Amino acid sequence: MSADLAARAGTALPAADRRRARPGLALTVLAALVVVAAAAFLTVGATGSWSFVLPFRATKLAGLAVVGTAVAVATVLFQTVTANRILTPSLLGMDAMFTLVQTVLVFVLGGAALAALPATGMFLGQVVVMVGCAVVLFGWLFGGQRRSLHLLLLVGVVLGTLLRSASGMLQRIMDPNEFAVLTNRLFASFNAIDDTLLGITAALVAAGCAFAWHRRHVLDVLALGRECATGLGVPYRRAVLEVLVVVAVLVSASTALVGPVTFLGLLVANVAYVVLGTHQHRWVLPGAALVSTLFLVAGQVVLEHALGFDTSLGVVIELVGGVLFLVLLVRGAAR
Amino acid sequence: MIEVRGVTKRYGATTVVDDVSLDVPDGGLVALIGPNGAGKSTLLSIMSRLLPADAGTVLVDGMDVTTTRSDVLARRLAILRQDAHVGSRLTVRDLVTFGRYPHSKGRYTVEDRAHVERALDFLDLQPFADRFLDELSGGQRQRAFVAMVLCQDTDHVLLDEPLNNLDLRHAVGMMRLLRRATDELGKTVVVVLHDINVASCWSDRIVAMKDGRVAHDGPPAEVVRPEVLSDVYDLDVAVHELDGQLIGTYYR
Ligand SMILES: Nc1ncnc2c1ncn2[C@@H]1O[C@H](COP(=O)(O)OP(=O)(O)OP(=O)(O)O)[C@@H](O)[C@H]1O
Numbered sequence: 193m194s195a196d197l198a199a200r201a202g203t204a205l206p207a208a209d210r211r212r213a214r215p216g217l218a219l220t221v222l223a224a225l226v227v228v229a230a231a232a233f234l235t236v237g238a239t240g241s242w243s244f245v246l247p248f249r250a251t252k253l254a255g256l257a258v259v260g261t262a263v264a265v266a267t268v269l270f271q272t273v274t275a276n277r278i279l280t281p282s283l284l285g286m287d288a289m290f291t292l293v294q295t296v297l298v299f300v301l302g303g304a305a306l307a308a309l310p311a312t313g314m315f316l317g318q319v320v321v322m323v324g325c326a327v328v329l330f331g332w333l334f335g336g337q338r339r340s341l342h343l344l345l346l347v348g349v350v351l352g353t354l355l356r357s358a359s360g361m362l363q364r365i366m367d368p369n370e371f372a373v374l375t376n377r378l379f380a381s382f383n384a385i386d387d388t389l390l391g392i393t394a395a396l397v398a399a400g401c402a403f404a405w406h407r408r409h410v411l412d413v414l415a416l417g418r419e420c421a422t423g424l425g426v427p428y429r430r431a432v433l434e435v436l437v438v439v440a441v442l443v444s445a446s447t448a449l450v451g452p453v454t455f456l457g458l459l460v461a462n463v464a465y466v467v468l469g470t471h472q473h474r475w476v477l478p479g480a481a482l483v484s485t486l487f488l489v490a491g492q493v494v495l496e497h498a499l500g501f502d503t504s505l506g507v508v509i510e511l512v513g514g515v516l517f518l519v520l521l522v523r524g525a526a527r
Numbered sequence: 528m529i530e531v532r533g534v535t536k537r538y539g540a541t542t543v544v545d546d547v548s549l550d551v552p553d554g555g556l557v558a559l560i561g562p563n564g565a566g567k568s569t570l571l572s573i574m575s576r577l578l579p580a581d582a583g584t585v586l587v588d589g590m591d592v593t594t595t596r597s598d599v600l601a602r603r604l605a606i607l608r609q610d611a612h613v614g615s616r617l618t619v620r621d622l623v624t625f626g627r628y629p630h631s632k633g634r635y636t637v638e639d640r641a642h643v644e645r646a647l648d649f650l651d652l653q654p655f656a657d658r659f660l661d662e663l664s665g666g667q668r669q670r671a672f673v674a675m676v677l678c679q680d681t682d683h684v685l686l687d688e689p690l691n692n693l694d695l696r697h698a699v700g701m702m703r704l705l706r707r708a709t710d711e712l713g714k715t716v717v718v719v720l721h722d723i724n725v726a727s728c729w730s731d732r733i734v735a736m737k738d739g740r741v742a743h744d745g746p747p748a749e750v751v752r753p754e755v756l757s758d759v760y761d762l763d764v765a766v767h768e769l770d771g772q773l774i775g776t777y778y779r
């Protein structure tokens with residue numbers, strides 16, 4: 193028996209993986225598709241000088257990859273610590289929170305003072321405020337006992353509405369010039385990605401992803417739930433708070449760059465779970481990032497060049513993601 | 528050695544564990560019995576730092592469970608909860624492998640894999656090893672969770688109703704396994720049981736709880752007596768000696 197045991201234990205793939213889709217293969221295919229989509233994105237329909245088109249498109253491509261990765265990783269992390277597959281940071285109002293933080297900053301400091309501040313410092317300041325708010329709020333929601341999904345969804349709806357109306361109220365009583373500054377900041381899109389912000393965002397997202405990767409085994413244990421994770425020796429509260437900080441950083445970074453995308457995370461995380469056939473974070477984290485990048489890049493290519501639309505990628509994502517959200521909700525896949 | 532010192536737990540005005548003190552020396556199979564709501568699960572949760580107590584301390588090998596690093600404790604003490612479940616969709620083998628996490632932190636070695644296979648063998652789980660937990664019967668799932676706890680390979684093992692859902696053969700198999708763990712490997716096992724006869728036949732010591740307190744505590748010969756059991760359960764229990772075992776009857 194012991195020889196048999198050793199033989200089984202020594203195989204590279206544990207027997208548990210036999211029944212599954214092979215995550216390694218799926219990951220390779222996804223990576224290849226991303227490369228193809230990126231190549232198409234850079235070259236299809238390019239007219240005029242390459243030296244102009246390529247750098248321009250490359251910046252945009254980098255933006256899509258950074259945002260896609262940030263949203264995907266943030267959603268997977270969030271779903272892991274909240275033990276569900278239907279809630280996302282945006283559904284709980286995390287990007288509404290970011291909008292409010294921005295609005296309050298413009299309101300309190302004034303557009304002129306803001307313009308005088310260095311953009312980098314400004315952006316980092318916002319991220320810090322955002323992380324603080326998110327940790328207090330979501331730490332309180334998720335640090336303790338398990339709460340029912342319905343309660344959380346309700347909290348998300350109410351919170352999102354509350355934060356958005358708070359922003360709306362401030363925007364209404366704001367000086368029109370400052371309001372113009374604010375709208376400029378808030379209504380960014382995939383088509384107008386700011387170069388300097390892209391650099392900072394990429395750095396933050398890289399740091400967040402490095403953390404998630406470093407903690408991938410802890411994340412697997414956290415996904416088991418509070419009692420189980422504690423029993424296995426993971427300091428649950430602290431670990432969850434750390435993850436929520438990273439989620440807040442990722443969400444702030446991507447929201448600052450392109451504005452809120454509510455359903456992208458939900459869509460790509462769930463596609464990743466299905467395609468990879470496992471919940472192990474060492475597969476799901478890179479898998480979700482690739483799926484997300486693929487959706488954004490390929491979606492942009494198809495919309496722009498095949499269908500001739502210009503700016504509707506966000507709309508399409510929200511539509512497909514929204515439908516998936518309803519399906520998941522009705523099927524009760526959240527449990 | 529687990530030392531429980533004056534542990535109290537309240538929910539609002541009701542005290543569900545009331546100033547309990549208990550020493551569990553190393554080695555030995557301790558059965559914790561008592562009626563529903565006596566506070567058995569609450570006490571076990573406090574002992575395994577899953578639940579904070581309102582007063583009192585629990586020491587495991589001299590370390591206070593509320594202040595000791597969780598991962599240090601996880602290598603000394605394992606707990607099976609009464610309503611064991613996990614958030615993710617896992618196969619049996621994946622679940623059992625998590626039992627090795629405190630030792631390997633996710634980088635599972637050949638030795639870890641051997642532990643997992645052994646636990647699967649012991650609990651008769653090999654035929655279901657690659658099935659998802661939600662594709663199992665209640666008893667098979669219960670055995671999978673016990674396998675995970677045993678895989679943790681700790682000196683102290685707390686099991687809250689491990690015989691839940693088990694058929695007669697697997698219940699006896701489980702008790703035999705726990706007995707072997709204490710006799711051959713020197714483990715300390717505290718197990719919550721509802722079947723007083725299982726407690727009588729397999730344990731070294733029976734602790735009976737009632738209304739949040741320890742009502743009786745002693746070897747089976749002292750606790751499995753009509754007046755003691757009737758007091759604990761508020762039910763007439765007759766005790767017979769059959770084949771050298773003390774058997775309580777209470778069925779009608
Ligand atoms: N979260 C809670 N809030 C309020 N009361 C609780 C809570 N958890 C447990 N209780 C109460 O504490 C008492 C002890 O519960 P506990 O689960 O420890 O009982 P038990 O001895 O394990 O019972 P059983 O044999 O049914 O498992 C019960 O009366 C229960 O109603």
Ligand SMILES: [Mg+2]
Pocket residue numbers: 567568569609687
């Ligand atoms: Mg109980």
